[in-house]
Amino acid sequence: MTFGIQTFRFEEAVGRAVPSTRGRGIDGAGSPGLKVVQYPIDTGIAEINLRFGYDQIGDGFFTPRHRHNFDQFRYVVSGEMNLGKGVDLHEGECVYVPEGTYYGPLSQKGPVALIVLQFPGPNGAYRIKDSDKSAAMAALKAKGGYFEDGVYKIKQPDGHSINQDSYEAVWEQHMGEPISYAAPRYETPIIIRPQGARWRADPRRPGVEIKHLGTFNEYGTSVALWRIEPGAVIASETLDAPQVRCVVRGATAYGGKKLDDKACYYIPEGIGTEPLASPDGAELLVFSIPMYARATWEKAKSRRVAATA
């Protein structure tokens, strides 16, 4: 993959079964797994391993209450997603789960399809790849442990059992170090209901209206919906901050390529885009991640190194 502006039609993304540490029963055998379609985005920075994908979760899927050392957004394409007791996310709604913030338990009722973005947050902890997960899970099982209801369980030589959040166990196995979590910036996940927000004309892009849904943390990670009028063309532009754009309605055209339902753009900062057209109109889900601008990332990395020195 060459670093630069990247576009993926849904058909160009990679569909496969993901090794999940979650689900009911031993190895999640008691509930349907995850079906994941992943877009192979390359941010150009080795330690930024973000996962952008289309996830389908089946009825009965379960995850215990837990937290992560990375940030994530989830947007419901169809169905309803359970986020905890009495908390559901409906079609067209979105949630921002910041690093270090607890959520769940998640007990899925009925199928749900989601657009998911998981990415290293302001604390810069490495988000392990799904391919790394398989090897780590196998190694943990080889030690005599097993995964049950989203928890890794292993009996110690002295007879007592250790229960650990399964993602946490897998992360520690792969990284060879104890996991550390950012102290939470926000108390709970932020549930975003775009239907309550109004469209506002984008002063920089004629023919585009924006629903700003939220900007978070000290780096200004943000999410918005863009509505492109039929026939409008977004002129060439150079962004200050990297963006992930996903077509959630209608179709766009870019560089001679038709990008429609669930197609994805990754646009790094500082690189001029080609015009983006939408002959019949489109709606885009747009994530902006200023901390991934190379200069900002490098500065933050130096700061983290200095803080731990």
Add this chain to the structure above:
Amino acid sequence: MKITHGDEVASFHDAGGVRSGKIGKRILLEGDPSSRGNFKFGIFHQSADFYSPRHRHNFCQFRVQLAGTCDYTLSGKMKPGTIGFFPEGAYYGPQGPDVGETDNATLQFGGPSGQGYVTMEQKAAAKKELDKIGVFEKGVFRRNPDVPGKKNMDGFEAIWEQANGCELVYPEPQYGVPIFMHPENFQWMPLAGVRGVDVKTLGNFTDCRIPCALYRLESGARFTARGRGVFLVMSGAGALQGENYRQFTALYLDTGETATFSADQVSEVLLLGMPNVADLHAPSRIKASGKVAVTA
């Protein structure tokens, strides 16, 4: 622009209060009652017997927990230092009872829907009328049996409808729950182009991009505040537009106004933003149906 010093404002008990338990109020700043952008900012002391049922509002709020822990039950807890953004239309609480004494600074303001904010005077007048036909009990207005109308209503809702003469239709919430922020867990970032000033951007919320941020000024630094909102001095001392600022000095800036803080001591200033009035939706009141219609 308005500047008020918290230590110069007396506390009182509000006659228009609709919840149970006492609240001591120090009102530092108020907006223009005729504007959809009306607001009220104050420092409040809630007694241990305060209780408020699960409810919602048709305006937005920022709450800054100063002392004690405020338990919003289903919405979580606010410990000292926590800042909460309560979006219009989103349910929160119940709150209390028996949560102990708490202090908070609260900004209530007309939100993106443009439904505005009812003044304390309007609320007191409405309550006086409602007291004749029912009772307020644990935050709920209970109409006397012989009086036509809804028997039990949220206390605020009853007051609002009495004051406005029409049914309250809540705006669709832009967030499902209040957003509680822990500023101590954000990193300070240098404020671009301003020597000696760091900022923690805590968030920008709703389609109106309502900002919340904390600024830290080194001794000797100058910081020019701008943007519509309330700037509250959390600590430190210095000069502000010819006055001495100190803890709980509050500055209100309207759109396009600026004011400069010159720090004599290391200071922290909290911005609780409000939408520009021009960005607010203009609801049309349909008197025939008695409803306030608001369309996104």
